[in-house]
Amino acid sequence: MQYRDQFRIPPAFLLVMAISSFTTATIIIAVGWSDLYAFVRGLPSENGTELFWVLLGVLTLEGGVAWMIMSWCRIELNAHGFRTIYPPFIWKWKVRSWNEVSQIYMDTLSPIGDLGGWGLRIGSVGPFNRAHVYAFNEGTYALFTLQSGRTVGFQIQRVEEFQTFLQTMAPSIPVLDPKSTLG
Known part of the structure; x- marks a missing residue:
């Protein structure tokens, strides 16, 4: 899956x-x-x-x-973790294993209002000071807090499928969803 x-x-x-x-x-x-x-x-x-x-x-x-x-930003999540690629900023797949993820924070974000623009946004997002967020459309975002303290986030367009994926492939990682974006 x-x-x-x-x-x-x-x-x-x-x-x-x-x-x-x-x-x-x-x-x-x-x-x-x-x-x-x-x-x-x-x-x-x-x-x-x-x-x-x-x-x-x-x-x-x-x-x-x-x-x-x-240029397209692509994300893939599988049993081993997640990976991203976004030329010209990230030329080869950047891989993060599930062992590196300490929590997943779900939120509703707007690229302009919350992040200041489109594309790869580096800075602070809500409670996260060291965030790299791939921001393209307004909607539900998953913010993955890594053991290193950095946060990597991207939009989730198919929320139900993402929720099923997390329950199946990463059940041990806590998911914080204060706005009930996952339903």
Whole structure:
């Protein structure tokens, strides 16, 4: 038995990135059109080289952020523990065994209101000071407190399936659910 899920930042942000990229490129090209044109043709220009590298740098940065928005965070829980992967922040599976988990705290969180944004959020969440939370949508989150003192959390979209999983695969780990999110 296992529980799997995947998340990503809402793709609507790609529209914001496209508008930002288009606007920035238009401004750079409009301001230095003659110098850029001369640079591309190999003619001497006053600011062509700088404008070219600025334009290339901005478009590369925007493309990198767009790639981060489109990357998927994947989680898997099985009999051995749980693991996460979220490129570009975590390139290979980060594995945590059930022996490392001291408790599981269930809560309802909002990425913007409680965590300050989407994606991998590092900081404090409620009573947990050292938390790494994979935050993508508002809803029920499982916060796994590790023996080291760190807390790792992620959203649970299929609550009943998750509850059954915990009862079957990790019955010895205490589950704190003050808001009765598990029902």
